[in-house]
Amino acid sequence: MTNDAPPHEDDWTTAGFSTRAIHAGQEPDPLTGAVVPPIYATSTYKQDGVGGLRGGYEYSRSANPTRTALESALAAAEGGAAGFAFASGLAAEDTLLRAVLRPGDHVVVPNDAYGGTYRLIARVFGPWGIDHTAVDLSDPDAVLAAIEPGRTKVVWVETPTNPLLGIADISALSAHARSVGALLVVDNTFATPYLQQPLALGADVVVHSTTKYVGGHSDVVGGALVVGDGAMLPVGLEGPLADAVRFHQNASGAVAGPFDAWLTLRGLKTLAVRMDRHCANAAAIADFLEGHDAVTSVIYPGLATHPDHEVAAKQMSGFGGMISFRTGSEASALAVCAATRVFTLAESLGGVESLIEHPHKMTHGSVAGTDLEVPDDLVRLSVGIEDVADLIADLTAALAVGRAA
Ligand SMILES: *Cc1c(COP(=O)(O)O)cnc(C)c1O
Numbered sequence: 001m002t003n004d005a006p007p008h009e010d011d012w013t014t015a016g017f018s019t020r021a022i023h024a025g026q027e028p029d030p031l032t033g034a035v036v037p038p039i040y041a042t043s044t045y046k047q048d049g050v051g052g053l054r055g056g057y058e059y060s061r062s063a064n065p066t067r068t069a070l071e072s073a074l075a076a077a078e079g080g081a082a083g084f085a086f087a088s089g090l091a092a093e094d095t096l097l098r099a100v101l102r103p104g105d106h107v108v109v110p111n112d113a114y115g116g117t118y119r120l121i122a123r124v125f126g127p128w129g130i131d132h133t134a135v136d137l138s139d140p141d142a143v144l145a146a147i148e149p150g151r152t153k154v155v156w157v158e159t160p161t162n163p164l165l166g167i168a169d170i171s172a173l174s175a176h177a178r179s180v181g182a183l184l185v186v187d188n189t190f191a192t193p194y195l196q197q198p199l200a201l202g203a204d205v206v207v208h209s210t211t212k213y214v215g216g217h218s219d220v221v222g223g224a225l226v227v228g229d230g231a232m233l234p235v236g237l238e239g240p241l242a243d244a245v246r247f248h249q250n251a252s253g254a255v256a257g258p259f260d261a262w263l264t265l266r267g268l269k270t271l272a273v274r275m276d277r278h279c280a281n282a283a284a285i286a287d288f289l290e291g292h293d294a295v296t297s298v299i300y301p302g303l304a305t306h307p308d309h310e311v312a313a314k315q316m317s318g319f320g321g322m323i324s325f326r327t328g329s330e331a332s333a334l335a336v337c338a339a340t341r342v343f344t345l346a347e348s349l350g351g352v353e354s355l356i357e358h359p360h361k362m363t364h365g366s367v368a369g370t371d372l373e374v375p376d377d378l379v380r381l382s383v384g385i386e387d388v389a390d391l392i393a394d395l396t397a398a399l400a401v402g403r404a405a
Pocket residue numbers: 088089090091114116117158162187189190208209210211212221222223
């Protein structure tokens with residue numbers, strides 16, 4: 001049997017974002033009318049005679065209806081042709097890179113890429129003969145200079161980046177990648193498809209850690225790929241990108257399980273309303289921090305002081321819920337992180353609850369001593385959807401502690 005994704009009935013491509021997130025791939029169950037796609041906790045499917053598959057389902061590594069619902073909804077949310085759900089964001093990335101790279105190939109990566117992405121490319125793919133160059137993606141000329149025509153197969157983009165919230169111009173970079181037959185991959189985890197649509201801006205494929213905003217409730221780990229309509233493999237390989245990803249998803253098997261797919265799908269339905277609140281709260285907090293004398297700088301793409309604010313405003317419909325700021329010393333940054341009560345000291349991001357962390361010692365500890373090292377007085381906030389007055393009061397108290405440290 002083929003690995004073709006089972007078909008879904010209605011075409012929601014012309015609907016608005018929230019309608020797509022709530023309905024695409026999620027028709028009421030034909031048997032019972034259940035409004036929510038069930039958790040299909042099954043590994044296998046009865047065949048009506050040998051090869052007589054119902055709806056294309058054969059074995060749950062290859063396809064599972066709960067996962068299919070999530071994959072269709074994610075594809076619709078990103079405006080892509082095909083979605084694929086994985087056990088984690090890194091599993092999605094690993095599958096994509098295996099599908100498109102061969103020994104001797106070269107990848108351009110952001111010089112402040114998500115640490116796990118950099119580790120995967122440098123320390124897992126490196127020993128298999130994949131070479132990389134780390135560049136500042138906010139400088140399209142530097143990206144062009146790093147591209148080796150014929151050898152560069154992937155330009156990996158994160159925008160905004162983590163934790164320095166750098167902004168890359170997706171359409172400018174897409175033109176550079178396209179000119180040498182390389183793929184433009186955009187990790188859209190921070191912006192989400194609600195605020196940024198990379199495929200419409202020229203990306204070939206979008207990557208997500210659905211663990212973050214798409215899941216949105218800090219209760220499930222997952223990842224996804226959404227391939228753009230008509231995307232082909234990079235120069236040197238033949239065929240549609242979606243077919244290669246589908247083959248590798250099944251061949252390597254790092255798929256999302258039905259329970260995780262169901263939780264992620266539940267999160268996706270409220271993405272738009274959550275992001276509106278994340279954006280509003282973050283904007284208010286960024287303004288508050290900018291006016292605070294214990295803060296030496298604030299990094300938020302929505303601030304006019306952000307060096308690429310205009311690019312962000314052009315390609316995003318909101319500036320997201322992530323803020324980084326500096327306090328002038330490591331001691332004060334650590335003291336602020338230890339003193340908040342509403343902001344929880346924890347890694348990860350994108351959930352309804354506000355989180356605070358010290359990237360140098362926590363999320364980015366693994367890149368200390370490399371080009372990706374981050375300042376030791378940096379504090380990163382994942383601004384949640386609580387009442388903003390409580391968040392500002394919490395930061396006011398914590399910054400007073402930090403100033404005394
Ligand atoms: C968390 C994250 C990842 C990795 O995803 P996991 O689900 O943790 O495997 C990749 N990219 C970005 C931007 C992330 O924040």
